[in-house]
Amino acid sequence: EHKRSSDSRGALIVLEGLDRCGKTSQSYLEELGHAVESWRFPDRTTNVGQMISSYLGNKSHLDDHTIHLLFSANRWEKRSLMESKLKSGTTLIIDRYSYSGVAFSSAKGLDMEWCKAPEIGLLAPDLVLYLDISPEKAAERGGYGEERYEQLEFQKKLARSFKALRDASWKNINASLPIEDVEKQLRETVLNCLETCGQGKPLLE
Numbered sequence: 001e002h003k004r005s006s007d008s009r010g011a012l013i014v015l016e017g018l019d020r021c022g023k024t025s026q027s028y029l030e031e032l033g034h035a036v037e038s039w040r041f042p043d044r045t046t047n048v049g050q051m052i053s054s055y056l057g058n059k060s061h062l063d064d065h066t067i068h069l070l071f072s073a074n075r076w077e078k079r080s081l082m083e084s085k086l087k088s089g090t091t092l093i094i095d096r097y098s099y100s101g102v103a104f105s106s107a108k109g110l111d112m113e114w115c116k117a118p119e120i121g122l123l124a125p126d127l128v129l130y131l132d133i134s135p136e137k138a139a140e141r142g143g144y145g146e147e148r149y150e151q152l153e154f155q156k157k158l159a160r161s162f163k164a165l166r167d168a169s170w171k172n173i174n175a176s177l178p179i180e181d182v183e184k185q186l187r188e189t190v191l192n193c194l195e196t197c198g199q200g201k202p203l204l205e
């Protein structure tokens with residue numbers, strides 16, 4: 001069990017990166033104990049999430065702006081649960097968040113400021129971990145499946161969009177290392193954040 005003072009809120013930690021960057025191998029989380037939950041966006045279990053899932057599987061075709069707003073709506077519909085979890089002391093580690101929302105749509109050519117607008121008011125992460133890997137190397141990892149964005153040319157544009165979004169609060173994780181080493185870096189950074197991130201600080205929008 002990690003040490004985090006019992007009266008403080010949970011930390012909000014976000015993982016971002018290209019597809020196949022290794023975000024989802026998170027067995028290291030189990031040992032962190034019950035006060036940590038691992039979430040992911042899109043959450044495909046909701047009605048909105050099912051529309052997103054159908055779009056990603058190329059079973060439906062939606063205007064770029066429309067799907068952008070659906071991804072954002074999918075985060076908004078989880079906002080109040082997210083807030084109550086954090087306030088009750090649970091740390092959330094979230095696989096993709098608003099940065100993906102902005103990066104994927106701006107990689108399609110939508111205006112970046114327009115893309116950011118519907119994200120305003122969602123809870124701000126205490127820490128963003130960017131799993132840094134080249135698009136070429138990510139593509140080698142097990143190959144891409146059938147989903148919409150899993151193409152090298154698109155992932156190259158996506159990498160440039162993420163780069164444009166990065167700010168001083170982001171921490172880079174070298175994701176081109178073997179998966180065990182990526183997990184080790186994630187584990188150490190998350191543990192460190194559990195001890196320090198957000199302690200005594202209010203949740204910000």
Ligand code: DGP
Pocket residue numbers: 019040041042056067068071072095096097100101102104105147149150
């Ligand atoms: P995942 O379930 O993490 O594999 O995500 C499915 C795909 O959707 C993946 O290519 C990443 C992409 N994605 C995640 N969040 C967003 C978002 O907010 N907007 C867009 N356009 N794509 C997203």
Ligand code: NA
Pocket residue numbers: 019020147
């Ligand atoms: Na994917």
Ligand code: NA
Pocket residue numbers: 040041042095096
């Ligand atoms: Na995800």
